[in-house]
Amino acid sequence: AQKVTQAQTEISVVEKEDVTLDCVYETRDTTYYLFWYKQPPSGELVFLIRRNSFDEQNEISGRYSWNFQKSTSSFNFTITASQVVDSAVYFCALSEEYGNKLVFGAGTILRVKS
């Protein structure tokens, strides 16, 4: 069965600090997809990134970067030079090869203080 663990319940940082959100997953499939979503106070889940299990290249998008390591079943998310607008709950999610059923972690609350 698939499982996603986000061990950090809540993180507080001061603006301009870098912060890394951890995500560890379990799956028996060899083909799977990993996602990160952001949930601001408004409640909508905003899609950030998708990664497939065969692509271990790290990705950078502006201040966001993602580190996918199959050897440790981790897909960590780093925000560089954090801003107050980054304050939100961040979810890591996994879907296996068939069905597009997303299994979410419990989420990490990120608070960025000015």
Added chain:
Amino acid sequence: EAGVAQSPRYKIIEKRQSVAFWCNPISGHATLYWYQQILGQGPKLLIQFQNNGVVDDSQLPKDRFSAERLKGVDSTLKIQPAKLEDSAVYLCASSLSGGSNQPQHFGDGTRLSIL
């Protein structure tokens, strides 16, 4: 493009009453999902539709929850009768197809409070 639309935004009912939520997915998206998000937890899939057919409803409490997507576009989710533990945010999402590489796009959700 317009996003996923959900209504109502908030709903307060007493236990044992019934309630219905509505979702309009992104135009052209064949796959529609309903999730339940209890406070402090990640969303949990309740039901997945591909066009107007059910793909997965294994986690839907069928004794009280029902959902339909009659014309393959809009969908409604109903709870009857509601229990206290149903207090949650109900999120609707849609994707272009049911492929696992397809990102799901979410609506703002309906926050349900049971008194």
